[in-house]
Amino acid sequence: MAPAKRIRATELRDRLSVYYVADPEQTDRDFLTLVDDALSGGVTSLQLRAKRMPGREMYDLAVALAERCRAAGALFFVNDRVDIAVASDADGVHVGMHDLPLEATRRLVGRKMIVGFSPLAMADVVAAKRGDADYVGLGPVFGTASKADAQPKLGLFALAEQAAAAGVPSVGIGGIDVANAGAVIRAGVDGVAVISAIQGAANVRQAAASLSLAVNLAKIER
Numbered sequence: 001m002a003p004a005k006r007i008r009a010t011e012l013r014d015r016l017s018v019y020y021v022a023d024p025e026q027t028d029r030d031f032l033t034l035v036d037d038a039l040s041g042g043v044t045s046l047q048l049r050a051k052r053m054p055g056r057e058m059y060d061l062a063v064a065l066a067e068r069c070r071a072a073g074a075l076f077f078v079n080d081r082v083d084i085a086v087a088s089d090a091d092g093v094h095v096g097m098h099d100l101p102l103e104a105t106r107r108l109v110g111r112k113m114i115v116g117f118s119p120l121a122m123a124d125v126v127a128a129k130r131g132d133a134d135y136v137g138l139g140p141v142f143g144t145a146s147k148a149d150a151q152p153k154l155g156l157f158a159l160a161e162q163a164a165a166a167g168v169p170s171v172g173i174g175g176i177d178v179a180n181a182g183a184v185i186r187a188g189v190d191g192v193a194v195i196s197a198i199q200g201a202a203n204v205r206q207a208a209a210s211l212s213l214a215v216n217l218a219k220i221e222r
Contacts, residue, residue: 006112007091012135013169015075016191017219018212019045020198021173024061025052027199035065038198039072041208045191047094047116049079062088077116082108092116094137097124102131118173120151122162129167137193138162140174141184156187163188178210185218 007015020043024031035046046069050058062078066088069076077092078085082105085093092114095105105115117133119125128136143153153174154162163170172184173193181192192215201207 007114007134009134009169012114013190015044016135016169016171017044017215018042018208019047019171019173019191019193020208021047021049021079021193021195022065022199023049023195025050026195031061032064032068034199034204035068037204038208039068039074041198041205042212043072043074043198043208044212045075045077047077047079047193049195051080055081055084059084059087062090066090075114077114085109085113092134094118102128102133106132119162122165125162125166133168135169135171135190136162136166137171137173138166138189139172139193141172142175142180156183159184159189160187178207178214181211181214182218182221185215186222188222191215 020038022035027034046065048062048065058081062084066076075091077094078090079094080099082093082100086109093105093109094116096118097120102117109115114134115132116135116137117128118137119128125136138159140151140153141159159172170189171191171193172189176184176192176194177197184192197211198204198207
């Protein structure tokens, strides 16, 4: 079930550490096996992103993922589809600038569900907290091939500026892998969000474990 009460920011910062954006439309492998391996490797949050999937199919998949995440102690989010997030009893929903406005999203999901937001510019980052976002996804940090409509890359300096200005927990996203995850964390975000670094790995469980180690070491160092 979704949280009985709104999650504290301090707990959310920890649980955003390794954030897997799980996209069944970007793999030919068995998707639920990928998810199981990623969760067993140390993923702390998982977001279902399925831009072209029919609603009923996405709902059924969301229910299955919610159960898996709950069993593994990971947070479960749905991208864009507020209705499916609510219906599947997800922990949260993630919206962007071209989805429902933050205020409307909050009215639909209530006070207990986590709302994530992807801003485009610094003004949007600052406005996210006023709009009642619980966390922000900042990027693309290094650019990405996983999102067709991605913005120009931020780089670490701009990422640090946005993370400091956000006033809410944050994750970096875009072109992040085990080699650069530590630098992203040291820039000031609370977690790293990845697709291909986990989903495209030959050994998904090991990839998730290595990413978790890199993130945790960087948090100790900063």
